[in-house]
Amino acid sequence: MHEVAVVSEIVRAILAELEDYSVASVQEVDLLIGDMTSLGEEQLSFAYEIVTQGTVLEGSLLSIRREEVRISCGPCGFEGPAESLSYDDYAEHSIPILSCPLCKGPVKVTAGQSCRVVGMRFEEA
Numbered sequence: 001m002h003e004v005a006v007v008s009e010i011v012r013a014i015l016a017e018l019e020d021y022s023v024a025s026v027q028e029v030d031l032l033i034g035d036m037t038s039l040g041e042e043q044l045s046f047a048y049e050i051v052t053q054g055t056v057l058e059g060s061l062l063s064i065r066r067e068e069v070r071i072s073c074g075p076c077g078f079e080g081p082a083e084s085l086s087y088d089d090y091a092e093h094s095i096p097i098l099s100c101p102l103c104k105g106p107v108k109v110t111a112g113q114s115c116r117v118v119g120m121r122f123e124e125a
Contacts, residue, residue: 003043004051006115011051014117018056022125026060030119034067034112036096041066056122069112073100082112 014029029048033039041064048062069082083101086094100107 003039004047006039007044007047007051010115010117011048011055011057014057014120015055018122021122023056024123024125026057026120026122028061028063028119028121029057029117030063030065032065032067032114032116032118034114035069035094036109036112037115039115065118067112067114069096070110071098071100071107072110073103073105073107075105076100076103078102078107079110082107082109 010031014026018026031044033041033044044064045062048057052058052060069084070080071082072079078100080101082096082098084094084096096112098107098109099105
């Protein structure tokens, strides 16, 4: 469950950043999680609840936004979402196809690999 390690680092970074501010409490932390990270929302939320205990983040809402895999193709100029392989029993774990859907050429991944805090709501002391 690599979500615990990821959340631990995110919480460590948030707490370090909040040292520069006078914070009474944090209401919400917004994360952007790319589909290529294979991070599960339920696992992230559970880990967040555990890791934030005893900190100013305890009781705050972890809001997770998903970032779809997007690609760009140099040879034909296509820019857009990657197609995916998915299986009925494993729909939440689809596998992106990293070739151009138009010309089948090589592509560059332009979105879908993020794992970052994009916002936070807190109350100043």
